[in-house]
Amino acid sequence: MLLRLxxxxxxxxxxxxxxxxNLSVDSGQVHLLLGENGAGKSTMMKIVAGLQQPDGGDLLWxxxxxxxxxPSEAARVGIAMVHQESLLAPHLPVAENIxxxxxxxxPFGWVNRRKMMEAARRLIEEHRFPLQxxxxxxxxxxxxxxLVEICRAIQHGSSLLIFDEPTSSLSDAxxxxxxRIVRTLRERNIGVIYITHRLEELRAVGDRVTILRDGETVHxxxxxxxxxxxxxxxxxxxxxxxxxxxxxxxxxxxxLRVNELSRRPLLERISLQVRAGEIVGLAGLVGxxxxxxxxxxxxxxxxxxxxxxxxxxxxxVRSPREAVEQGIALIPEDRQKTGLATALPIGYNxxxxxxxxxxxxxxxxxxAAEKKICADYARRLxxxxxxxxxxxxxxxxxxxxxxxxxxxxxxxxxxxxxDEPTRGIDVGAKIEVYEVMDELARSGAAILMVSSELxxxxxxxxxxxxxxxxRLTGELPxxxxxxxxxxxxxxxxxxxxxLGDNQ
Amino acid sequence: MIQRLLPFLTLIVxxxxxxxxxxxxxxxxxxxxxxxxQTAVINLLALGMTLVIIAGGIDLSVxxxxxxxxxxxxxxxxxxxxxxxxxxxxxxxxxxxGVVNGLLTTKLxxxxxxxxxxxxxxxxxxxxxxxxxxxxxxxxxxFSFLGEGNLLGVPFVLWVLVxxxxxxxVVLEHTRLGRYSFSIGSNPDAAYYAGxxxxxxxxxxxxICGMLTGLGGMIEASRLMTGQPTAGxxxxxxxxxxxxxxxxxxxxxxxxxxxxxxxxxxxxxxxNGSDLLGISPYLQQAIIGAVIILAVSVDELRKRKSTx
Numbered sequence: 001m002l003l004r005l006x007x008x009x010x011x012x013x014x015x016x017x018x019x020x021x022n023l024s025v026d027s028g029q030v031h032l033l034l035g036e037n038g039a040g041k042s043t044m045m046k047i048v049a050g051l052q053q054p055d056g057g058d059l060l061w062x063x064x065x066x067x068x069x070x071p072s073e074a075a076r077v078g079i080a081m082v083h084q085e086s087l088l089a090p091h092l093p094v095a096e097n098i099x100x101x102x103x104x105x106x107p108f109g110w111v112n113r114r115k116m117m118e119a120a121r122r123l124i125e126e127h128r129f130p131l132q133x134x135x136x137x138x139x140x141x142x143x144x145x146x147l148v149e150i151c152r153a154i155q156h157g158s159s160l161l162i163f164d165e166p167t168s169s170l171s172d173a174x175x176x177x178x179x180r181i182v183r184t185l186r187e188r189n190i191g192v193i194y195i196t197h198r199l200e201e202l203r204a205v206g207d208r209v210t211i212l213r214d215g216e217t218v219h220x221x222x223x224x225x226x227x228x229x230x231x232x233x234x235x236x237x238x239x240x241x242x243x244x245x246x247x248x249x250x251x252x253x254x255x256l257r258v259n260e261l262s263r264r265p266l267l268e269r270i271s272l273q274v275r276a277g278e279i280v281g282l283a284g285l286v287g288x289x290x291x292x293x294x295x296x297x298x299x300x301x302x303x304x305x306x307x308x309x310x311x312x313x314x315x316x317v318r319s320p321r322e323a324v325e326q327g328i329a330l331i332p333e334d335r336q337k338t339g340l341a342t343a344l345p346i347g348y349n350x351x352x353x354x355x356x357x358x359x360x361x362x363x364x365x366x367x368a369a370e371k372k373i374c375a376d377y378a379r380r381l382x383x384x385x386x387x388x389x390x391x392x393x394x395x396x397x398x399x400x401x402x403x404x405x406x407x408x409x410x411x412x413x414x415x416x417x418x419d420e421p422t423r424g425i426d427v428g429a430k431i432e433v434y435e436v437m438d439e440l441a442r443s444g445a446a447i448l449m450v451s452s453e454l455x456x457x458x459x460x461x462x463x464x465x466x467x468x469x470x471r472l473t474g475e476l477p478x479x480x481x482x483x484x485x486x487x488x489x490x491x492x493x494x495x496x497x498x499l500g501d502n503q
Numbered sequence: 504m505i506q507r508l509l510p511f512l513t514l515i516v517x518x519x520x521x522x523x524x525x526x527x528x529x530x531x532x533x534x535x536x537x538x539x540x541q542t543a544v545i546n547l548l549a550l551g552m553t554l555v556i557i558a559g560g561i562d563l564s565v566x567x568x569x570x571x572x573x574x575x576x577x578x579x580x581x582x583x584x585x586x587x588x589x590x591x592x593x594x595x596x597x598x599x600x601g602v603v604n605g606l607l608t609t610k611l612x613x614x615x616x617x618x619x620x621x622x623x624x625x626x627x628x629x630x631x632x633x634x635x636x637x638x639x640x641x642x643x644x645x646f647s648f649l650g651e652g653n654l655l656g657v658p659f660v661l662w663v664l665v666x667x668x669x670x671x672x673v674v675l676e677h678t679r680l681g682r683y684s685f686s687i688g689s690n691p692d693a694a695y696y697a698g699x700x701x702x703x704x705x706x707x708x709x710x711i712c713g714m715l716t717g718l719g720g721m722i723e724a725s726r727l728m729t730g731q732p733t734a735g736x737x738x739x740x741x742x743x744x745x746x747x748x749x750x751x752x753x754x755x756x757x758x759x760x761x762x763x764x765x766x767x768x769x770x771x772x773x774x775n776g777s778d779l780l781g782i783s784p785y786l787q788q789a790i791i792g793a794v795i796i797l798a799v800s801v802d803e804l805r806k807r808k809s810t811x
Binding site: 298300320321323324325330332337338339340341342343344348351352353355356359362363364365367407411 | 677678679680682683685686689690692693694695696697698699700756757
């Protein structure tokens with residue numbers, strides 16, 4: 001046994017990313033690690049690679065208990081990771097990246113460049129990689145960059161290689177190349193852990209499979225002994241529970257209409273409409289184009305063609321400013337980066353969208369009115385805070401999200417684009433966010449809600465649109481099953497299984 | 504809390520310390536007036552810089568803007584225009600270059616450090632070309648009142664400074680522009696996503712900084728009674744230092760008028776005190792440098808403590 005994980009736990013603040021992670025990998029074995037977005041796959045692998053430290057559980061390497069405090073400690077015993085986003089020095093040539101930190105030395109600390117180049121060339125030839133040792137890394141395709149990382153791992157003599165969704169950004173031909181390499185690694189008796197969404201092709205190389213759901217290992221076994229339907233069931237089959245249920249409203253008139261919106265190659269002729277009082281879910285895998293659609297409607301990215309109508313009138317949305325003036329609000333995926341000024345007081349954040357509302361003559365801020373508005377909305381959304389002046393960054397995730405929502409209420413927005421509104425917030429706060437969304441719908445707002453959590457979509461949305469590879473692939477009623485959604489999100493037109501985006 | 508007040512305490516300690524160390528010279532009206540006159544120009548530049556730094560920018564061209572404002576204002580007076588119009592011209596020239604800085608940063612999306620490093624050279628070069636490198640001397644005598652005159656027993660520049668400081672304070676704390684400056688400096692993406700016209704307000708901030716600098720240029724010209732094309736060299740660093748000592752953060756979103764004034768006066772008193780105590784001007788520079796590092800590290804420590 002090369003690597004064995006038992007009962008691994010990891011928490012980030014109040015959020016539990018891993019509850020009970022278990023996994024064993026042998027040498028010369030390709031082990032698939034599957035699970036929904038946020039199931040804990042990447043976290044578990046980061047722990048193995050020393051990027052994060054577990055809060056509980058045991059990590060056994062070749063039978064001995066170990067703990068890695070840094071990636072270099074994991075690398076020293078022979079564990080290497082090929083990352084989703086390349087971690088290379090872009091301005092350096094391939095050879096220098098392969099040897100980064102372990103350059104062959106001459107006396108006085110000089111780098112033996114000739115020896116390094118030769119060794120890199122030998123390595124590339126031996127594996128028949130389509131690379132040149134002299135090429136600069138920033139000129140390479142994503143696949144090329146991954147090859148460099150693989151070379152680095154081989155050069156360092158790693159006995160376990162972790163691939164974190166390596167094919168999500170690759171073309172078909174490049175994917176085949178990666179699979180060929182995985183096979184050669186297996187022949188050289190190297191252990192491989194492969195995190196992926198794509199299932200069908202990997203049956204060609206995968207040996208065993210472990211499925212994570214909500215931070216727990218729910219299944220582990222031979223890949224040949226389990227069908228794709230069972231795998232999907234394991235991935236999504238959690239108890240939904242009846243913690244939250246929503247009474248749909250009779251929908252009103254159409255507030256948001258999107259006509260044939262295209263932004264190639266990310267979005268292809270998307271048409272949809274959302275009525276007042278309606279919550280429409282938008283499902284799909286990472287990279288399906290859901291966030292990109294919200295960005296285009298909100299004026300963050302230009303569209304190639306198509307149009308947006310608000311309340312039946314054509315709306316010009318070439319910038320967020322124009323979108324905001326049309327009554328559109330975006331609650332972005334990444335709260336900390338684009339939703340909040342975390343170093344500013346809560347009150348400042350709340351009135352950011354409409355400071356005029358609390359100003360005299362349109363420019364002189366009326367601090368009393370501002371405080372009152374903030375207190376009103378904090379009460380209405382149950383934002384637990386100390387004072388107007390508390391910095392937004394010091395609130396809990398759920399309360400931060402409520403501040404982001406509240407600032408749009410202050411503005412009086414009518415069309416809400418929620419992009420992963422409950423990501424990274426705990427269950428109790430999630431339900432409060434649903435309640436806020438429900439209240440919004442009841443007051444006549446139109447809501448488009450992107451979520452990767454299928455149970456959440458099923459609970460909250462009145463109907464669910466599914467996207468795959470930049471297209472709408474179907475519409476389901478709000479009470480659809482997770483399997484139905486997953487099928488529309490993953491099935492290629494030919495009927496083959498594609499668990500992931502194939503851009 | 505005590506650490507937030509540290510700049511004030513430092514200023515008070517300096518003041519009391521110097522009063523004790525040099526009672527005959529420091530606490531005299533002549534000396535204190537000269538401290539005010541000497542620091543007024545840096546103070547004005549630092550007020551504009553406070554706005555720019557809060558909005559997440561930086562302006563390295565203020566020294567050069569000061570020179571071109573002072574020069575063109577003086578030239579206008581030399582050509583026979585009234586004094587008030589000369590001053591207005593100096594201010595508007597400053598504002599113009601501020602707008603240029605703002606447009607370059609927002610439209611070309613170039614880092615403001617680079618933009619203003621470039622305009623620093625362009626403006627200084629332009630000033631030298633216009634003046635042929637020669638100072639302008641033919642200025643009406645009455646113009647010296649701006650920099651050297653007294654009103655109600657205190658230097659006139661102190662009144663100018665107080666009015667400007669109040670105005671900038673009101674802008675920062677009580678107007679939309681000020682609020683947007685904090686937001687843009689704190690998180691430009693969040694501000695953009697909230698529908699704020701980020702480019703317009705950023706440009707406005709640079710323009711105000713430019714106008715305050717132009718006014719500083721006229722005061723400098725009045726004190727020297729010349730339009731000096733080489734005036735203001737290195738002032739940008741003193742202005743930045745004043746903001747930073749007063750609690751401003753080069754990451755944006757933080758800073759205050761009162762902090763900046765305190766920062767500028769700390770530097771002014773350090774220079775004045777060193778003169779009075781016979782400390783070499785070479786050592787003075789080193790002391791001020793050390794104070795900058797000390798002030799910022801104390802501030803960092805405070806922030807780290809409050810976030811953890």
